[in-house]
Amino acid sequence: MEMNILNQERKMNILIISGFLGSGKTTLLAQIIKKNQNKKIAILMNELGGFNIDSKILGEETPYNELLNGCICCDLKSDVAIQINDLYHRHHPELIIIEATGVAHPVEIYDACTEPTVTKIAQVLNITTILDCSRFLDRNKFSYTVKHLMEEQVKYAHVVILNKMDLVTEDEQQQIIQQVTDLNPKAKQIQTTYCALDTAQLEYYGAHIDAHNHMHHGIQSIVYEFSGAIDARQFVEWLRTLPDEILRIKGFIKFRENPTQVVLFQYAYGIPQYEEEMMNLPLKLVIIGEQLNKEKLLNQLDLLQFG
């Protein structure tokens, strides 16, 4: 799947809402639903807590599915595809909003949305991260892991909402704008209190999207399909050349050494994994990364395929 904002194929859009615990994700969701009553929106909620969103926020009109007892980016990743398909077949929404738990990593959520059964029917519109501004400014008080996660949520967002502006001074407002810019200069920043915003600013629907600004930053993905087996040694060599911007690769390959065996290939944080796959699946690779040099990658993959 490519981050095709224009949605020419009329696929469902997926909006990923990320943000640390208590930053305002549910508040934003409520705003979006309230202001877009004429749109068919469905929610995929990954709550660890027991808040009754059903009646309090969404109303009875908005379909939602839940991912329970775990975090979307750890143990529930494969459930995401199942739930998205379920929402699609039962409700045919224009937009699915995924509200992840506050501790979810945006790349993992995006990754979950690149399953072939999802890309057939939907595409990620953007990752919107919400910040509790004063908490974000105080992030050095948290453990390294928490601080790192808060920064990663900003780093990989296409849109960053600087929320709870009412709780910070003007001086602090300037500091946070600068810090977010330093972490992710290309993200669109929106300052809010109680997530009050014109929801069109989040650029939900294709017609409102400025494709040029959004095609070239943030997380993107490309899909490549091999027509047959490739050379294992060349493939490993290619992996060694990959830049840090490549965050994930996954898919199915066959190697010439054993051309009938389909291999499930996964690559994360520079580490490849190979598993024998029993089914004969299409030989597609999904590559996820930042600022992907698509043309170069496709050329390299062509060389693997035909070289």
Ligand SMILES: Nc1nc2c(ncn2[C@@H]2O[C@H](COP(=O)(O)OP(=O)(O)OP(=O)(O)O)[C@@H](O)[C@H]2O)c(=O)[nH]1
């Ligand atoms: N003062 C202030 N409070 C806010 C603002 N936005 C949200 N809140 C409050 O902050 C609390 C957390 O907001 P939620 O929308 O539930 O945050 P969340 O990110 O969904 O929280 P989790 O689901 O726990 O991760 C609620 O009590 C909100 O009413 C804001 O701009 N200013």
